[in-house]
Amino acid sequence: MAKLHFYYSAMNAGKSTTLLQSSYNYHERGMETLLFAPIIDTRFGVGKVSSRIGLEQEAISFNENFDFYDYVKKKVAENPNIKCVLIDEAQFIKQKQVLQLSKICDDLNTPVLAYGLRIDFRGEPFEGSKYLMAWADQIIELKTICHCGKKATMNMRVDEQGNKVREGEQILIGGNDCYIATCRKHFMLGQAGAFILPVKNRENWEAEEPLEA
Amino acid sequence: MAKLHFYYSAMNAGKSTTLLQSSYNYHERGMETLLFAPIIDTRFGVGKVSSRIGLEQEAISFNENFDFYDYVKKKVAENPNIKCVLIDEAQFIKQKQVLQLSKICDDLNTPVLAYGLRIDFRGEPFEGSKYLMAWADQIIELKTICHCGKKATMNMRVDEQGNKVREGEQILIGGNDCYIATCRKHFMLGQAGAFILPVKNRENWEAEEPLEA
Amino acid sequence: MAKLHFYYSAMNAGKSTTLLQSSYNYHERGMETLLFAPIIDTRFGVGKVSSRIGLEQEAISFNENFDFYDYVKKKVAENPNIKCVLIDEAQFIKQKQVLQLSKICDDLNTPVLAYGLRIDFRGEPFEGSKYLMAWADQIIELKTICHCGKKATMNMRVDEQGNKVREGEQILIGGNDCYIATCRKHFMLGQAGAFILPVKNRENWEAEEPLEA
Amino acid sequence: MAKLHFYYSAMNAGKSTTLLQSSYNYHERGMETLLFAPIIDTRFGVGKVSSRIGLEQEAISFNENFDFYDYVKKKVAENPNIKCVLIDEAQFIKQKQVLQLSKICDDLNTPVLAYGLRIDFRGEPFEGSKYLMAWADQIIELKTICHCGKKATMNMRVDEQGNKVREGEQILIGGNDCYIATCRKHFMLGQAGAFILPVKNRENWEAEEPLEA
Numbered sequence: 081m082a083k084l085h086f087y088y089s090a091m092n093a094g095k096s097t098t099l100l101q102s103s104y105n106y107h108e109r110g111m112e113t114l115l116f117a118p119i120i121d122t123r124f125g126v127g128k129v130s131s132r133i134g135l136e137q138e139a140i141s142f143n144e145n146f147d148f149y150d151y152v153k154k155k156v157a158e159n160p161n162i163k164c165v166l167i168d169e170a171q172f173i174k175q176k177q178v179l180q181l182s183k184i185c186d187d188l189n190t191p192v193l194a195y196g197l198r199i200d201f202r203g204e205p206f207e208g209s210k211y212l213m214a215w216a217d218q219i220i221e222l223k224t225i226c227h228c229g230k231k232a233t234m235n236m237r238v239d240e241q242g243n244k245v246r247e248g249e250q251i252l253i254g255g256n257d258c259y260i261a262t263c264r265k266h267f268m269l270g271q272a273g274a275f276i277l278p279v280k281n282r283e284n285w286e287a288e289e290p291l292e293a
Numbered sequence: 294m295a296k297l298h299f300y301y302s303a304m305n306a307g308k309s310t311t312l313l314q315s316s317y318n319y320h321e322r323g324m325e326t327l328l329f330a331p332i333i334d335t336r337f338g339v340g341k342v343s344s345r346i347g348l349e350q351e352a353i354s355f356n357e358n359f360d361f362y363d364y365v366k367k368k369v370a371e372n373p374n375i376k377c378v379l380i381d382e383a384q385f386i387k388q389k390q391v392l393q394l395s396k397i398c399d400d401l402n403t404p405v406l407a408y409g410l411r412i413d414f415r416g417e418p419f420e421g422s423k424y425l426m427a428w429a430d431q432i433i434e435l436k437t438i439c440h441c442g443k444k445a446t447m448n449m450r451v452d453e454q455g456n457k458v459r460e461g462e463q464i465l466i467g468g469n470d471c472y473i474a475t476c477r478k479h480f481m482l483g484q485a486g487a488f489i490l491p492v493k494n495r496e497n498w499e500a501e502e503p504l505e506a
Numbered sequence: 507m508a509k510l511h512f513y514y515s516a517m518n519a520g521k522s523t524t525l526l527q528s529s530y531n532y533h534e535r536g537m538e539t540l541l542f543a544p545i546i547d548t549r550f551g552v553g554k555v556s557s558r559i560g561l562e563q564e565a566i567s568f569n570e571n572f573d574f575y576d577y578v579k580k581k582v583a584e585n586p587n588i589k590c591v592l593i594d595e596a597q598f599i600k601q602k603q604v605l606q607l608s609k610i611c612d613d614l615n616t617p618v619l620a621y622g623l624r625i626d627f628r629g630e631p632f633e634g635s636k637y638l639m640a641w642a643d644q645i646i647e648l649k650t651i652c653h654c655g656k657k658a659t660m661n662m663r664v665d666e667q668g669n670k671v672r673e674g675e676q677i678l679i680g681g682n683d684c685y686i687a688t689c690r691k692h693f694m695l696g697q698a699g700a701f702i703l704p705v706k707n708r709e710n711w712e713a714e715e716p717l718e719a
Numbered sequence: 720m721a722k723l724h725f726y727y728s729a730m731n732a733g734k735s736t737t738l739l740q741s742s743y744n745y746h747e748r749g750m751e752t753l754l755f756a757p758i759i760d761t762r763f764g765v766g767k768v769s770s771r772i773g774l775e776q777e778a779i780s781f782n783e784n785f786d787f788y789d790y791v792k793k794k795v796a797e798n799p800n801i802k803c804v805l806i807d808e809a810q811f812i813k814q815k816q817v818l819q820l821s822k823i824c825d826d827l828n829t830p831v832l833a834y835g836l837r838i839d840f841r842g843e844p845f846e847g848s849k850y851l852m853a854w855a856d857q858i859i860e861l862k863t864i865c866h867c868g869k870k871a872t873m874n875m876r877v878d879e880q881g882n883k884v885r886e887g888e889q890i891l892i893g894g895n896d897c898y899i900a901t902c903r904k905h906f907m908l909g910q911a912g913a914f915i916l917p918v919k920n921r922e923n924w925e926a927e928e929p930l931e932a
Contacts, residue, residue: 082499083503094318099506100506101310101506102506108488108489109504110490110495160495164503186691186694191500205639210631210636210640213624213631214629214635215659230507231643268612275322277324282323282324287404290377292315292318293313293314294869294904395903399903418849418852426844426849428838428842430872430903432858434858446856477856478825481825511931520740524932528932532930534771534915537921558747587918617929619931702749703749703750708802709799713830717741718741718832719738719739
């Protein structure tokens with residue numbers, strides 16, 4: 081029986097790299113996959129999964145009305161060599177779409193690997209994350225670390241001046257805010273820190289977890 | 294306190310890709326790493342870590358007399374920005390070298406990530422794997438699958454005619470044998486199968502685990 | 507830094523046994539713990555944690571207005587030998603109480619182990635589970651199996667005639683309905699099955715996961 | 720396909736409790752199990768599995784000539800309701816017996832849960848542990864902690880005066896030495912510490928991992 085996997089993390093944990101490597105593993109052995117990315121993610125252009133390490137691949141774009149089950153059902157009927165469904169930025173899918181993903185596992189016997197953020201900048205779960213956490217067969221954490229070396233679990237929204245943003249829409253369209261992964265303590269203190277550790281802080285710096293892939 | 298991690302797997306599970314991505318994660322944040330690879334691995338040239346996905350990086354080569362502790366101690370004294378030690382093909386290290394790796398963690402407070410095969414083609418643990426399994430603080434499996442879809446745990450040596458080799462030296466210098474990861478059942482049956490699944494076998498084929506990164 | 511752990515499961519996975527064994531481990535080494543159970547759980551009397559294997563221990567009862575942070579802060583100030591906080595039926599806590607638990611970790615440096623159901627009989631996350639899934643530092647699954655042998659992830663409410671109940675209040679006060687853990691397929695089919703496997707079904711029955719503790 | 724699971728740990732991590740709870744989980748659902756314990760373990764009498772929490776159950780005793788495969792094959796043929804094989808103190812089994820356990824999984828389709836120490840008081844793997852680490856389908860750590868709060872990975876042999884014993888037979892018959900689980904640092908320093916933490920050391924004491932079941 082195929083399973084629904086939810087790989088969750090904070091910002092910049094390498095979700096897209098992991099997704100692309102998993103997809104590659106199928107192709108390397110002669111099988112095919114379906115990749116999905118939300119229209120909302122316009123960082124790299126609609127319909128692409130891109131990773132910071134330099135990998136990139138085209139993806140089928142989806143919005144909140146997209147029916148994953150109908151689409152995948154048709155595709156696997158045409159091409160039984162499709163052996164896996166992978167979804168980037170899965171925090172943006174809706175409750176009914178998570179149900180569609182579980183039907184892809186149960187009725188079409190095709191595994192689904194969904195990658196997404198756990199919570200937004202206010203600490204609230206996204207709709208997709210909430211129901212993936214509720215219904216996934218496997219929940220796997222992809223780890224990243226705060227500037228202090230602790231595991232990062234929060235996503236701080238930071239404005240152009242580097243100040244923490246505390247209120248606003250869950251999904252920011254346009255604007256110059258950015259997101260930084262921090263531990264809970266530095267999130268509460270509003271200290272985003274720097275992704276690249278300042279040299280003066282490095283001597284006794286120690287990561288709680290190795291920065292493993 | 295830094296820790297000794299052993300990432301073990303069968304052949305072709307993506308150990309080198311994972312190693313390179315972990316090293317990249319440190320560099321991306323402004324830190325440095327030390328990479329080691331055995332002289333014996335001449336697949337891609339001495340002193341390189343290479344992965345099938347196309348990534349490659351230079352590495353410090355080691356043989357069985359190399360002293361990891363002395364080398365790393367000197368390097369981190371010169372450059373406190375070195376924050377992680379990564380070792381490819383770690384099955385080839387000796388018992389005393391595993392002890393050196395644990396001293397790198399305990400005395401130099403630098404984490405060590407060692408990647409290696411668990412067992413040889415006869416089912417015997419390598420010396421390095423035996424002592425990494427005995428002393429590592431964390432033991433992590435990197436998964437791959439057999440041609441039948443089950444998780445692969447064995448490494449079959451196969452000669453030019455595709456027949457299973459049952460006896461011989463643990464480490465083969467030269468020669469045209471190759472290694473294929475299989476489940477225990479197909480190892481016992483001597484059925485290596487094909488890394489790329491034949492089309493006729495794909496229709497009802499299902500992987501026990503997704504081919505995740 | 508102390509951490510917030512969420513041990514989630516479907517019905518009858520042994521959550522209370524695991525909680526009591528963890529508490530025992532602290533006491534065995536000379537330390538003390540604080541145990542909490544909701545007033546709502548009147549199966550075994552208010553203020554107790556009881557497990558099917560026959561273990562039982564008194565607990566501090568809480569309702570939705572209870573302030574975990576204030577209570578624990580006072581207790582650990584009086585008795586620094588308290589080294590762990592354990593919470594049974596943690597699905598019933600409120601959002602603000604999950605925040606209190608994270609403050610117990612961050613400000614009082616005392617680890618919190620919360621045990622609870624992931625979802626209700628309709629498939630909706632409980633408020634406690636939703637925010638524990640969102641904010642916990644560690645998310646750990648305690649496994650149980652469906653009558654078919656697959657891992658159980660759903661909780662079916664069943665009436666006195668053995669029929670699946672599809673609507674109603676999230677928490678049932680009184681009444682004779684009961685809850686049975688099933689896999690998603692048998693949940694969708696409304697087939698609760700029997701907790702004790704009928705003899706005629708046992709011959710080829712095989713569990714996906716061992717019934718491990 | 721049934722699997723061979725190896726649950727490894729240092730001393731006093733609760734291996735026997737976990738084994739008994741797993742066995743209980745099968746019986747509770749109407750199925751049966753086979754329990755094995757070595758003759759060498761005379762702590763509680765031959766042929767018993769006993770845990771510090773007070774649970775106890777009879778077991779089939781084995782020595783190094785015992786054939787697990789033949790025994791289990793006969794038993795499951797007589798009684799197809801036997802659904803799991805559990806082995807206490809599995810570090811004491813021999814290489815050929817680990818092979819028998821894997822045949823119980825592969826040929827009889829019955830899962831095997833083996834519980835044992837990883838290494839002896841000199842840091843050397845036991846024969847059973849070495850081959851279980853090499854061939855098990857799943858390797859699971861049961862955690863315990865050193866007196867300092869770090870995870871314990873070593874087993875120190877201590878004489879009547881509380882001094883570390885550095886040499887001697889792997890298995891001690893008679894005598895008054897005992898074994899204490901410590902981290903690697905305190906093992907190297909020969910500081911066994913106390914299982915029950917002295918009150919004066921408790922104030923700032925913090926466990927790296929919770930003492931979870």
